[in-house]
Amino acid sequence: MNTSSPADQDAASSPAQNKQAACLECRRSKVKCTRDANATICRKCQQAGLQCVTPEYHVGRYKGVKNKRTGLEKAIYQVEQAIKRSKDGSTGLALDVEADLRQLISAPQTAPLRRHSTSNVHSSPSHPPLVHPRMNLHPVKENGISPTAHEVSPANMGEKPDELALNNADNPLQLLAMASVLPGQSPSTNMSTSPAGTLAHQTSIESNLADADLQQFFGSLMSNLDNTPELDPIEIGLVTTEEADTLFAFFYERLSHTRWGLDPTLHTSAFVRSRSAFLFTSILAASALFLPKAEALWKRLSHHRNHLVRTVIYNKYRSVEIVLAFMVNIPWMTPAKHWADDETCAYLSAALTLALDLSLNKIVVPSPTIRPAGFLDRIAKADCIDATRALQIDGFPNVDPTSAWGRRLLRTRERVYLALFVLDRGICLARGRPYAVPIGPLVESCDTWHISDIADRWDGSVISAAVLRRDLVGLITGVREFCDGSQGINGGSTAVKFLKDKIDRFFEQWFAVWSRQITQGDGQLPPYVEILASHTKLSTYCNVVNHPTASNDVKQFFRAAGLASAMNVMRAAVQGENRLKSMPNNTVIMVSFAACFALALGATAFGGRTMLAPNARSLIEETTQVLERIGSTPKHRKGLSVLFARHIRRILQSSLLNPADGNPANIIGGSEQAMHQGNPNVDYSSSSNAPVNMPNVSSEPYVFDMTDDQILEAINNASASQELFQLDETMFMDWLDWPNVT
Numbered sequence: 232m233n234t235s236s237p238a239d240q241d242a243a244s245s246p247a248q249n250k251q252a253a254c255l256e257c258r259r260s261k262v263k264c265t266r267d268a269n270a271t272i273c274r275k276c277q278q279a280g281l282q283c284v285t286p287e288y289h290v291g292r293y294k295g296v297k298n299k300r301t302g303l304e305k306a307i308y309q310v311e312q313a314i315k316r317s318k319d320g321s322t323g324l325a326l327d328v329e330a331d332l333r334q335l336i337s338a339p340q341t342a343p344l345r346r347h348s349t350s351n352v353h354s355s356p357s358h359p360p361l362v363h364p365r366m367n368l369h370p371v372k373e374n375g376i377s378p379t380a381h382e383v384s385p386a387n388m389g390e391k392p393d394e395l396a397l398n399n400a401d402n403p404l405q406l407l408a409m410a411s412v413l414p415g416q417s418p419s420t421n422m423s424t425s426p427a428g429t430l431a432h433q434t435s436i437e438s439n440l441a442d443a444d445l446q447q448f449f450g451s452l453m454s455n456l457d458n459t460p461e462l463d464p465i466e467i468g469l470v471t472t473e474e475a476d477t478l479f480a481f482f483y484e485r486l487s488h489t490r491w492g493l494d495p496t497l498h499t500s501a502f503v504r505s506r507s508a509f510l511f512t513s514i515l516a517a518s519a520l521f522l523p524k525a526e527a528l529w530k531r532l533s534h535h536r537n538h539l540v541r542t543v544i545y546n547k548y549r550s551v552e553i554v555l556a557f558m559v560n561i562p563w564m565t566p567a568k569h570w571a572d573d574e575t576c577a578y579l580s581a582a583l584t585l586a587l588d589l590s591l592n593k594i595v596v597p598s599p600t601i602r603p604a605g606f607l608d609r610i611a612k613a614d615c616i617d618a619t620r621a622l623q624i625d626g627f628p629n630v631d632p633t634s635a636w637g638r639r640l641l642r643t644r645e646r647v648y649l650a651l652f653v654l655d656r657g658i659c660l661a662r663g664r665p666y667a668v669p670i671g672p673l674v675e676s677c678d679t680w681h682i683s684d685i686a687d688r689w690d691g692s693v694i695s696a697a698v699l700r701r702d703l704v705g706l707i708t709g710v711r712e713f714c715d716g717s718q719g720i721n722g723g724s725t726a727v728k729f730l731k732d733k734i735d736r737f738f739e740q741w742f743a744v745w746s747r748q749i750t751q752g753d754g755q756l757p758p759y760v761e762i763l764a765s766h767t768k769l770s771t772y773c774n775v776v777n778h779p780t781a782s783n784d785v786k787q788f789f790r791a792a793g794l795a796s797a798m799n800v801m802r803a804a805v806q807g808e809n810r811l812k813s814m815p816n817n818t819v820i821m822v823s824f825a826a827c828f829a830l831a832l833g834a835t836a837f838g839g840r841t842m843l844a845p846n847a848r849s850l851i852e853e854t855t856q857v858l859e860r861i862g863s864t865p866k867h868r869k870g871l872s873v874l875f876a877r878h879i880r881r882i883l884q885s886s887l888l889n890p891a892d893g894n895p896a897n898i899i900g901g902s903e904q905a906m907h908q909g910n911p912n913v914d915y916s917s918s919s920n921a922p923v924n925m926p927n928v929s930s931e932p933y934v935f936d937m938t939d940d941q942i943l944e945a946i947n948n949a950s951a952s953q954e955l956f957q958l959d960e961t962m963f964m965d966w967l968d969w970p971n972v973t
Contacts, residue, residue, distance in 0.1 A: 252288040256281050452588060454626045457548040462508035462539060469531045470515060476500050478518035486517060489759065489815050490562055491693045492555055492650035496685075497639050507552035509539040513559045520563055521813060526867040536560070549585050551625055554647055557582035558654060562815030566871045575816065579658060582651055583668055589624060590616045591648040592671050595641045601679040606672075614672045639685050646690065649677055649697050654817075656700035657763070660770045661820040674701055681748065691748030692760065699741055699767060706737050707774045714781040727788045734771060734792075738764065758807025759818065762800055766821040769796040769828065794832050798847070800825035801854040808857050812864065819858060819872040826851050826879050848883070855880050 253264035254273050266273040276283035300308050460466045465475060479500040487493060503511045516536050519529035540560075543553055557578045564575060586592060593616040598607065607615075618632035618641055625644070630637045655668035677697055681690040710730060742764070749760050756764070772793035776786065804811065804822045811818075829851060855876040862870030 250288050252286050254283045254285045256283065453624060454550040454589070455546075455548045456506060456550055456626065457508050457539070457543055457546070457553065458505060459508075462542065463504065464508065464512050464515065464532065464535055465504070467535075469535055470528065472500075474528075475504070475511075475515060478515045479503075481518045481522070482514050485521065486813050488689060488692075488757070489813050490517075490559055491653065491689050492558055492647050494639065494643055494646070494687050496687075497643060498555075503552065507550055507556060509536070509543050509548075510552040510556035510559065512536045512539055513556045517559060517563060520868055521865065523865040526865070529867060544581065549588060551589060551591065551644060551647055554582045554585045554589070554591065554651070557585075558647075558651060561654065561658075562817065563813070563868075563870070564816060565869055566874055575658060576662075576664070579655060579667065583655070586648055586651055589644075590621070591644050591651075592669070592673055594673050594676070595621055595645065600642070600645070601682050602676045603679075606676050610672050635685070642683065642685060645673060645680065646687070646693065648673060649680065649693055653693060653696045653700060656703075657696075657817050660700075660767070661817050661824065670701060677701075691745070695741075695745035695749050695760075696763060698745070699764070702737070702741075703767060703771065706734065707771060709733065710771075710775050711778055714775070714778050714785060723782065723784050726782060727784050730785060731788065731792070734768070738768060758803050758810050761803040761807070762818055762821055765796050765799040765803060766825065769793055769800060769825060772796065773828070790832060794829060797825040797828040797832075798850065801829070801850050805850065805853050805857055808861070811857075811861060814861050814870075814872065816871045819862070819870070819875055822854060822858065823872075823875040823879060826854055827882075830879075830882060851879070851883065855883075 251264075251266070254276060256276055256279075257264035257273060260275070262275065264273045264275070272283040273285075275281075464470050465472060470478075483493075483495045487495070498510075500511075503514065512532055512535055516529060516532035519525040519532055522529075542548070543556075561575050561578050564573065564578075567573060593614055594607070594610060595618050596607065596615045597618060618637070621641060621644060622628065622630050622632060622637060625640065627637070627640060630640065632638070632641060652668045652670070652674050656666060658664070659666050674697060677694055681694045683690075710733065713726070713730065713733075750756055772789045775781065776789040776793060778786075781789070800822055829847065858872040858876035858879075862868065862872035862874075862876070
């Protein structure tokens with residue numbers, strides 16, 4: 232019986248009514264919410280200029296709080312929440328374990344509940360049905376948190392915690408996977424022992440089976456390795472372990488400078504073999520291709536490699552090593568029956584698809600790489616990946632991201648994507664295709680990526696090429712915008728001088744920054760880099776040479792500068808032949824395009840070659856000989872450069888391009904012409920490593936002695952008609968087929 236008077240009750244309730252709840256901002260900051268009398272805004276919000284939202288003051292528990300459950304009901308609820316939390320993590324529980332938990336929750340209670348048994352279940356640290364040997368597949372740290380549950384911490388990225396942030400909002404499929412994790416049935420609906428409860432249990436089992444398939448579909452992405460014994464070239468007897476080690480050593484010594492992305496310290500023969508049979512076989516086949524006495528070995532390995540390509544695609548294998556395998560095969564692909572059957576772009580697309588699936592385009596955080604100050608503060612979470620999560624995806628859950636091994640694995644992820652970006656830009660520039668690999672924050676911030684204590688010897692070359700390809704888009708856009716905005720205003724010599732200074736300054740600044748990274752001991756550029764830089768210049772001029780808003784003076788400048796760049800490309804190929812023995816197909820196309828560009832410009836006005844100095848034609852001849860020698864050494868290589876060299880030579884021999892009879896310096900001997908006309912489809916084995924015998928052409932390398940001013944004068948004299956130079960680089964065989972001599 233309550234003897235208190237109404238006055239006493241009012242007095243007791245008055246303090247509660249006078250109390251004011253803390254605002255949401257103070258609750259989030261966990262500070263005391265203080266405010267002046269009758270003030271609607273607290274002091275903290277007033278000083279910070281924030282909106283002060285104060286909920287209603289409530290005494291006691293809110294309706295529906297979770298701690299009202301007790302006994303077995305509480306234990307079952309905790310199991311349900313554990314399942315839900317595992318779904319929200321980076322990986323989930325094993326499907327078998329999850330099925331056991333769901334069956335435990337939905338199992339009918341055929342015996343009366345006992346209070347002491349429920350208390351024992353609740354107090355026991357482990358429950359027998361929850362113990363499963365496959366749980367060890369997901370290691371648990373000492374604090375009990377699975378390493379797969381880590382997310383990108385906003386604090387590590389220099390961002391403020393945001394309680395309203397939605398994880399995976401940038402990825403619709405991941406967001407759908409999170410939303411598909413439906414809560415299990417309430418325990419109260421399964422406690423009945425009536426026939427209706429049994430029927431509900433049967434329905435629940437069927438639902439759980441369907442739910443398991445659903446969860447498997449929306450499971451976390453993990454690497455799927457192609458390392459089974461039936462795929463291993465050593466296990467099936469194609470090569471021995473000693474031969475594999477020798478071929479790997481040859482690859483890193485002779486071929487790694489043309490195929491970036493690998494780390495010799497990490498990608499040893501044993502490591503690659505344990506990770507990917509496709510990459511393992513691809514490296515072995517690439518090395519055997521350049522060994523004179525390894526033709527039989529190369530055939531065995533190349534056939535097995537082609538089988539692995541189909542197997543990888545059909546079985547949906549995915550890993551960082553498979554991305555590298557597609558990239559390793561691109562440089563030296565054997566030509567097919569038709570140029571359109573080339574699989575280079577198909578391999579590039581496959582590598583890009585796997586790279587994006589594995590999040591190789593994302594910045595690893597915390598990042599050990601040196602980046603611009605404050606750069607990560609401006610990067611969205613969608614463009615970053617946690618280091619632990621990245622190692623989980625790659626199949627290294629037990630590796631510490633801060634260890635030397637972990638840092639090297641994480642750095643390889645970024646190196647592979649940067650090398651893929653460079654490869655894509657080179658292929659697309661050479662073939663006139665639109666770019667496929669996006670730039671993204673990783674490429675945008677790569678200027679200092681090569682500075683590291685675990686850097687590879689070719690990392691500087693990778694980054695120098697990436698920066699050049701990345702910034703080239705802005706240069707071409709700027710030139711076109713200048714032409715669009717200077718119609719009738721800044722035409723003539725003023726526009727030419729401005730564009731010349733703009734383009735020259737771009738390449739001079741690039742060389743000044745990267746000269747130490749890419750030059751050799753004598754201060755000279757490697758031939759591959761020199762060809763790359765000169766061809767990039769040539770591509771720049773080709774992209775704007777026919778721009779409709781450019782003045783005639785500007786078009787003449789682009790043509791003259793393009794011809795000079797084309798000559799530089801061929802000159803670098805001729806002078807660097809000894810260091811171009813493993814010339815990749817992409818470089819072959821660059822050199823061939825430069826030769827065709829020079830031929831096309833020479834025929835623009837007169838239909839002949841009299842406008843060029845005799846050494847210009849001689850340089851093209853020498854270039855074709857270099858391409859043919861490189862492509863047929865060793866004899867089983869059957870390189871693409873052989874076909875390109877013969878095609879360019881046929882263009883030179885055509886009646887349309889033959890010079891006047893009075894110019895003996897440019898006459899090609901009849902023996903070579905008869906050889907090609909009699910059998911245009913000469914087998915590769917007929918190619919000789921020695922230069923083709925031509926009576927009136929010296930066997931010594933030619934010295935191209937035309938200066939840029941002489942080229943400009945020749946172009947100006949030949950361009951009196953101001954006709955556009957029609958060069959369509961959208962289909963590379965279209966320009967290679969110029970003129971049609973078949």
